[in-house]
Amino acid sequence: MADQQHLEHAPHSHVTPLYVYFTVFFALAIGTLLTWYASTIDLQEWNTPVALIIATIKAVLVILFFMHVKYSTRLTWVVVVASFLWLGVLFVLTFADYLTRGWLMK
Amino acid sequence: MTTATLHDVRLVGASTNRNYINDEYGALSWLLTKDHKRIAILYLISVSIMFVLGGFFAMMMRIELLTPDGDLLTSDTYNKFFTMHGVVMIFFFLIPAIPAVLGNFILPIQLGAKDLAFPKINLLSWYLYMAAAVVGLVVIITGGVDTGWTFYTPFSTQYSNTHVFGTTLAGFIAGFSSILTGLNFIVTIHRMRAPGLTWYRLPLFVWAMYATSVVMLLATPVLAITLTMLMIERAVGVGFFDPALGGDPVLYQHMFWFYSHPAVYIMILPAMGVASDVVAAFTRKKIFGYRFVAFSSLAIAFLGFLVWAHHLFVAGISVYSAMIFSFLSFFVAVPSAIKVFNWTATLYRASVSWQTPMLYILGFIGLFTIGGVTGLFLASIGLDIHVTDTYFVVAHFHYVMVGGTVMAYMAGLHYWWPKITGRMYPEWWARLAALLVFVGFNLTFFPQFILGYVGMPRRYHAYAPEFQVLNVLSTAGASVLAVGYILPIIYLVWSIWFGRKAGPNPWGAVGLEWTTSSPPPKENFHETPVVTWDAYDYPAMMKAMGETQNV
Amino acid sequence: MSDLALGNEHHHHHPFLQHHFEDLGQQHEASTLGMWMFLCTEILFFGGILCAYWIYRVMYPEAWAVAAELQNKLYGGLNTIVLIISSLTMALAVRAAQVGSRMWQLGMLFATLIFGSVFLAVKGIEYSMHWHEGLFPGSHFTWHEHPAVAQKVQLFMCFYWGLTGLHALHMIIGAGLLLWIIGRAWRNDFGPEYYAPVEIMGLYWHFVDIVWIFLFPFLYLIHGVHHG
Secondary structure, three states, X not given: OHHHOOOOOOOXXXXXXXXXXXXXXXXXXXXXXXXXXXXXXXXXXXXXXXXHHHHHHHHHHHXXXXXXXXXXXXXXXXXXXXXXXXXXXXXXXXXXXXXXXOOOOO | OOOOOOOOHXXXXXXXXXXXXXXXXXXXXXXXXXXXXXXXXXXXXXXXXXXXXXXXXXXXXXXXXXXOOOOOOOHHHHHHHHHHHHHHHHHHHHOOHHHHHHHHHHHHHHOOOOOOOOHHHHXXXXXXXXXXXXXXXXXXXXXXXXXXXXXXXXXXXXXXXXOHHHHHHHHHHHHHHHHHHHHHHHHHHHHOOOOOOOHHHOOHHHHHHHHHHHXXXXXXXXXXXXXXXXHHHHHHOOOOOOHHXXXXXXXXXXXXXXXXXXXXXXXXXXXXXXXXXXXXXXXOOOOOOXXXXXXXXXXHHHHHHHOHHHHOOOOXXXXXXXXHHHHHHHHHHHHHHHHHHHHHHHHOOOOOOOOHHHHHHHHHXXXXXXXXXXXXXXXXXXXXXXXXXXXXXXXXXXXXXXXXXXXXXXXXXXXXXXXXXXXXXXXXXXXXXXXHHHHHHHHHHHHHHHHHHOOOEOOOOOOOHHHHHHHHHHHHHHHHHHHHHHHHHHHHHHHHHHOOEOOOOOOOOOOHHHHOOOOOOOOOOOOOOOOOOOOXXXXXXXXXXXXXXXX | OOOOOOOOOOOOOOOOOOOOOOOHHHHHHHHHHHHHHHHHHHHHHHHHHHHHHHHHHHHOHHHHHHHHHOOOHHHHHHHHHHHHHXXXXXXXXXXXXXXXXXXXXXXXXXXXXXXXXXXXXXXXHHHHHHHHOOOOOOOOOOOOOOHHHHHHHHXXXXXXXXXXXXHHHHHHHHHHHHHHHHHHHHOXXXXXXXXXXXXXXXXXXXXXXXXXXXHHHHHHOOOOOOOO
16 A cells, blocks of 8 residues: 555655744744733734734644644654544533533523 | 465465464574564463453352342452453453454455564554553552543542552553554555555454544544543642542543544444354355455444534533434444444355354454444433433443443454464363353343343442342353353363364465465465465365355 | 674664664654654643643732732743743754764753753742742742732632642752753764754753743733733
């Protein structure tokens, strides 16, 4: 099957160019400043989603580039996505209880 | 370079008697081994000891329950005994047994590999298990724990004056043992299959172990963090589930069962894998609906994560979420049913060999079905309100865990015993033990369905006098069951020195493990096999041997 | 315990090739997949306590906002930048191993270790400040402002100490592992053919960084809820 492929004597090695690493670094730094600034202004119910979105983008950048997932096998990608999906199940179904406790049945 | 073929059982190491057992001698060569087969034997010894310990607590409980009054044990002691019975049996027997004993030994061989992907981590896994066992034993000796194996808060965090911290620490460590085993299996299955061994040629035992490992990997960490939060609360005095701070004890239950429900699938999926391999071997047929059975393992692994709050129906969760979880719980029964249908279809018009592994698996199929169906009763909210926390629940989970997992474990142990030890067990004694287990089991637990239905609560050391007859029947059954479990311990150990020597393939089964010697050489195969045949390709094998096929 | 009786060809046996693998490529892929599997478990591990944190945050938004104001955003923000820099140096260390530069490997690994230590030192300062403000849960909790939400602030502080404590524990373990990798890099173990240990060290380190990327806004930057 496809995932049996491996080079004979050396592992498959994509060497990431330096400019990619530094660009990602600057993006992460700016993201940090951005999230700090956003927390000081009143966006009402959007404060929380904005913070989550910025943090998620930062995490995705680290995962794709620093952790090389962009250049890794599909299996690696599946493993990463699956973990977050499972976490999502925990969050969604637990919240389903708490958010509906106040509902009254007719 | 010759390749191992399906029929070429002459390939095995006839030229040498060296195998993994006599390869090296000395205690250190076992305690510091990296050989998955030796590690499996280490686990076999450890889980067997823990099984006997858990059984001791069970016997004490059943003896107490012979009479309605709490006259043998105080209520505090009884609480400790049912707690420790649960903790020992679940964390130290049921979760590791089939994966760490049979999976460790057989999986790499079925894949045509020389070992698991991470042999040192495999050994670490066993040492973590032993460390957890030592902590657990210290807890037991110094007074035990009485919270129930579920450690519900706030009793466990604020009020119990028993060794909650120690027990949860033991569970935490055991969890890491489990995680590392699962991790090892997944990487091995993905990356170390022999040439030609595509996914659809794998034995269904491998598919089942894969699904089990996914559950181990994704569920166990949530138990780890839940127990960590519990330990912190216990140590600091206040914490995450503390109502005085605004904490919610039901949140503990959500987090605990997020692991503990998938945990039951960790227990049953390997059993189902054994069932598939044994049914195929003792009917000499391909498993009907191979792909359905394979994918149903994955479906169970996934769906098993979506149903946990059916353990919280009466805990105070919202009715709406209860309805969602109830619906999902019905749904998860479907892939299990698919397996039962497929095994049955395989058995249809088959020529069955009635050896011990098959006897255990036939018992497994029937008892698992009863256990599974009674789970549906519990998934139904209206019914659950009446039978939750009664002996109905106790009977349900013992049907699936004992009638299911333990019987399949016995089946697998007997099926692969000649491969592991190079010896046959004595067939008639084994059949007698299987019969005693089947009769004893049903006598023990069927009355408990009735007891629960008429209202006897679980976890009580005393009960209303009208329940006594059924309790006496149950205890009588437990005694028979105990004999049924003691017999194999005796004759299996006996067979190691005095059993009839087994050849590479005493059952005439199809599978890579049957192409190498019994016991296997240290590196499993003298040459890397190249696989060109389907899973369970009995028709081809028998055609090559000139036999007529089963229909 | 190397195996001799094998029918496989081994014309080039790299000193770090383990005998049960066919070649370094398979070993490399197995190692990285194994580390990703372990990180999966860490995602669920931290995710579990974060789920609990969010349940309570939705239940007690006001208390959570009050509690977040008690954190020192300067230290938190500084630590975030420090950790991001350490992630950069870690990524560069892996790259250095890939291209076989011993000097850059050691330089970048040491830099990572230094920045990681700065993080832990700043965390230590913050912990000391919180302790003296009476913000450690339990019998030492003496913080009494905002009485209406004081107990729930204590609940928040359970999460604060628990989350950052677990994170710091992972950092300390990471620092220990870094020392081990530095030792091996010193002996020039790594090169284009074999650099998996550095790569999986990097994966672990980046993961710990990602946890903090979420913890910083969660624990320090909750915008207050305004009441009429």
